[in-house]
Amino acid sequence: MCVCVCVCVCICDRFKDYDGSLLSELVSMQQRAPGAVYNALIKENFSLTDVVKLNRAMSYLPSTLPTVIFPD
Numbered sequence: 001m002c003v004c005v006c007v008c009v010c011i012c013d014r015f016k017d018y019d020g021s022l023l024s025e026l027v028s029m030q031q032r033a034p035g036a037v038y039n040a041l042i043k044e045n046f047s048l049t050d051v052v053k054l055n056r057a058m059s060y061l062p063s064t065l066p067t068v069i070f071p072d
Helices: 002-015 020-032 034-043 048-059
Strands: none
Touching: 020 034, 020 048, 034 048
């Protein structure tokens, strides 16, 4: 769990607009096309260290996150 906290402290601002659905999609994309995700992160000026930390943190997440629906 410490890994996720360390990653969050370093790069959480870049993912502030991500909800569970987008995070789930990112994990799915990383599993299907890791090279494309890597290239996109590098284009967004992520350091290699940030990419490795993010990859490690995403490995703790299931490939499909549960959908939570909040009532209006």
